[in-house]
């Protein structure tokens with residue numbers, strides 16, 4: 123089970139995610155309580171070994187803005203959240219970064235349909251921590267797709283059983299307060315996800 127921990131802002135929490143065995147770590151570079159600057163993301167990304175994917179998360183920015191921020195942050199992947207048009211992904215192909223499309227269940231759920239190599243199927247309000255009916259997408263997405271939205275150590279096994287994803291993505295469920303990650307919750311989440319798969 124592929125595991126992404128999103129919304130990291132602090133070196134200690136980045137270390138905790140790496141130590142726990144996360145496959146990917148997300149830095150929010152768009153409007154959010156978890157937003158960090160590209161320069162801060164570059165500092166945090168320097169602490170991450172090459173086998174862990176560093177992801178810059180965007181929502182609504184145009185491709186030129188995404189490109190500049192992704193390069194400044196040095197992230198290995200770009201995640202476009204919400205309803206970015208196919209052309210935004212096309213415009214970023216030559217960036218040479220892994221492209222991730224993050225949408226809610228109403229979108230086209232075929233991974234690769236927008237030339238992305240990973241898909242995230244999330245709650246309607248990204249980063250809200252609100253659970254949704256994960257079983258509604260069972261069998262619908264294809265390819266390398268992660269389930270997100272309201273996941274936590276206590277429910278990730280249930281969510282995996284309901285939706286049968288390739289991977290899982292979490293933010294609020296490993297926090298003690300909005301934007302404040304907890305190393306013990308990060309470790310518990312990774313362990314629970316791997317045990318369930």
Ligand SMILES: O=C(O)c1ccccc1NCC(=O)[C@H](O)[C@H](O)COP(=O)(O)O
Pocket residue numbers: 127128129148150152153154155156179180181203244245247248249250251252270271272273291292293294295
């Ligand atoms: O986390 C945010 O604040 C955020 C803001 C704007 C766009 C995307 C955002 N998060 C993206 C993620 O990948 C989250 O991990 C995902 O939405 C799940 O969030 P949660 O329900 O809090 O676990």
